[in-house]
Amino acid sequence: xxxxxxxxLNTRVSADTNAWxxxxxxxxxxxxxxxxxxxxxxxxxxxxxxxxxxxxLKKLEELGIELGDPRQ
Numbered sequence: 001x002x003x004x005x006x007x008x009l010n011t012r013v014s015a016d017t018n019a020w021x022x023x024x025x026x027x028x029x030x031x032x033x034x035x036x037x038x039x040x041x042x043x044x045x046x047x048x049x050x051x052x053x054x055x056x057l058k059k060l061e062e063l064g065i066e067l068g069d070p071r072q
Contacts, residue, residue, distance in 0.1 A: 011036075018032075021035060021036065
């Protein structure tokens with residue numbers, strides 16, 4: 001089992017982004033660090049999901065499952 005131990009990460013953001021983080025973290029009642037960590041985790045999940053789509057589509061095709069064109 002993999003342990004998800006937290007580590008410290010320091011980064012720089014623009015003053016505008018910092019002000020936005022201040023506002024959002026106050027609205028959500030969480031720290032800016034927690035907000036940034038949540039955003040990075042969500043982005044990571046999106047990237048990993050998109051990366052698996054070609055394999056998933058190929059498997060569906062092999063199973064004879066056709067997906068319609070969503071633009072139609």
